[in-house]
Amino acid sequence: MSVVLLMVVCANLGDLMLKRGMLQIGxxxxxxxxxWHALWATARNGTIWLGIFFLIGFTICYMTAVSWADYSYVxxxxxxxxxxxxxxxxxxxxxxxxxQRWIGVVLIVTGVLLVGQTHPVTTxxxxxxxxxxxxx
Amino acid sequence: MxxxxxxxxxxxxxxxxxxxxxTYGMKQVGEPESFRPMAMLRxxxxxxxxxxxxxxxxxxxxSFYSLLILLSWAPLSVVIxxxxxxxxxxxxxxxxxxxxxxxxxxxxxxxxxxxxxxxxLLTGQN
Numbered sequence: 626m627s628v629v630l631l632m633v634v635c636a637n638l639g640d641l642m643l644k645r646g647m648l649q650i651g652x653x654x655x656x657x658x659x660x661w662h663a664l665w666a667t668a669r670n671g672t673i674w675l676g677i678f679f680l681i682g683f684t685i686c687y688m689t690a691v692s693w694a695d696y697s698y699v700x701x702x703x704x705x706x707x708x709x710x711x712x713x714x715x716x717x718x719x720x721x722x723x724x725q726r727w728i729g730v731v732l733i734v735t736g737v738l739l740v741g742q743t744h745p746v747t748t749x750x751x752x753x754x755x756x757x758x759x760x761x
Numbered sequence: 762m763x764x765x766x767x768x769x770x771x772x773x774x775x776x777x778x779x780x781x782x783x784t785y786g787m788k789q790v791g792e793p794e795s796f797r798p799m800a801m802l803r804x805x806x807x808x809x810x811x812x813x814x815x816x817x818x819x820x821x822x823x824s825f826y827s828l829l830i831l832l833s834w835a836p837l838s839v840v841i842x843x844x845x846x847x848x849x850x851x852x853x854x855x856x857x858x859x860x861x862x863x864x865x866x867x868x869x870x871x872x873x874x875x876x877x878x879x880x881x882l883l884t885g886q887n
Contacts, residue, residue, distance in 0.1 A: 729877045
């Protein structure tokens, strides 16, 4: 669970940095020079690199999590970050949050809790069941 | 609008395909022995020698760049629900490609997360 939490924190910080970086770069033109310019601009942008650093942290946590748990178990748990962002905005920044966003937070938390109640490794459980059935 | 639609399909295919391939590869690699630095380095070393992980990386890179392009092309009200839909597509991939047993409870959770993420992100941009 701590790996999934760390994964959520890294993903959110990474996304935030990428968003800031891309706002600094501007719209990407779909032509060969436009794409080349965008690639070059992202490679020279420090905020983008900071975002990439956090996303590498996210990738390592994600790889660790899926090395034993189901993909369909880990993936929705990652969405908990969106709920966490809203709660931090209310508690720390004292921001006003409207009803639509609260409904979204409640749906995410309920969804993650529902997924959390299922067995994290269904493929292995399936294999074990099969072995038990075959074994005398 | 057609180019946005095609790019969305490309983004979802690359993102889901990359994550499914990564999960398949990491299942072959196995869990790290511990969370100590040397054990984690050995774990990463085993991962970088896995073919499926290398198959996943260009797909994930392509999904990363296609998302950046989408964000510069289309309004967030289009991009966010489409990227949240990844949760549903990914669960289908897990069920049919990775043979995971997705129970009704897990499906309900995934759909709730998908709608919830859309609501939270769209409100955040208002």
